[in-house]
């Protein structure tokens with residue numbers, strides 16, 4: 001290294017050291033304020049509700065609005081989520097239930113939302129994920145609700161019908177599927193393990209690139225990676241988290257058929273989220289089995305100027321050929337327009353369950 005280069009680098013590195021020192025001081029100052037917030041909540045009998053999704057959403061929106069780069073909004077959002085996760089864990093560490101084993105996209109979604117200070121509690125089924133929070137063994141659950149390629153996650157919708165839990169947040173995750181294997185080439189892959197959803201998301205790629213390989217559906221793509229790691233001639237379709245967790249090389253990357261393949265997860269807890277200014281409300285309703293019944297139920301939304309972002313029908317299960325409808329709206333149930341629409345809907349719908357109002361996913 002030349003002397004000039006050494007001198008120039010040393011000058012800038014000195015400034016980096018000074019900024020790091022300031023950052024460290026500021027981060028600890030922020031952590032002390034978060035501890036104070038925790039003490040105030042405890043004094044007012046709110047010790048059980050340390051996590052405030054609406055407050056976190058507001059912090060992230062402000063950071064994104066004030067960010068002038070060169071760091072991207074995605075990067076600063078990730079960083080501040082981790083800062084809040086660390087601050088919150090000083091107040092009270094949170095236990096998060098999700099569909100395991102470790103290495104699933106659900107784990108990535110849980111970590112994206114709650115940061116690395118949260119305690120991960122992988123479960124063997126979506127039913128168990130709900131149960132863990134209902135029984136107060138875990139604080140929050142993160143469950144998949146819909147995928148942009150494959151549609152609704154039926155089991156989650158069915159469990160939402162009966163659970164007393166509230167939706168208090170959402171996480172949107174870009175899903176990249178990779179073919180993971182210890183084999184050196186596609187020609188040696190005889191079997192592909194994955195979750196049925198992942199096999200479906202990569203159906204065309206498999207037809208083109210591995211037409212002769214047997215496709216085996218298993219409980220999760222992390223389990224698929226575990227199996228593929230232990231068997232000659234086997235591969236798994238799974239994400240980067242599973243590749244890292246089970247030390248499997250990527251034989252082919254980003255093999256999902258749809259380039260925008262995205263999964264939306266919801267966060268479930270025992271508490272409601274307050275308004276953040278950019279919220280969504282989810283509900284379940286049923287309609288009378290009559291002509292025009294559904295349009296009568298939807299009219300209060302357009303009358304009040306409330307925009308509906310999703311309408312999904314699902315068999316009611318207890319009655320043959322009866323359906324319930326899952327609806328997402330823009331706005332919080334405490335907003336005047338949403339309140340008006342919901343009051344009218346309650347008069348018209350034979351069955352109505354508000355699943356929760358919560359901040360829209362930050363990125």
Ligand SMILES: O=C(O)C(=O)C[C@]1(C(=O)O)C=C[C@@H](O)C=C1
Nearest residue numbers: 034037051052055056084087088
């Ligand atoms: O503002 C609060 O209520 C806090 O507890 C502080 C804080 C934060 O670090 O900013 C931490 C946890 C909550 O989920 C929201 C925000």
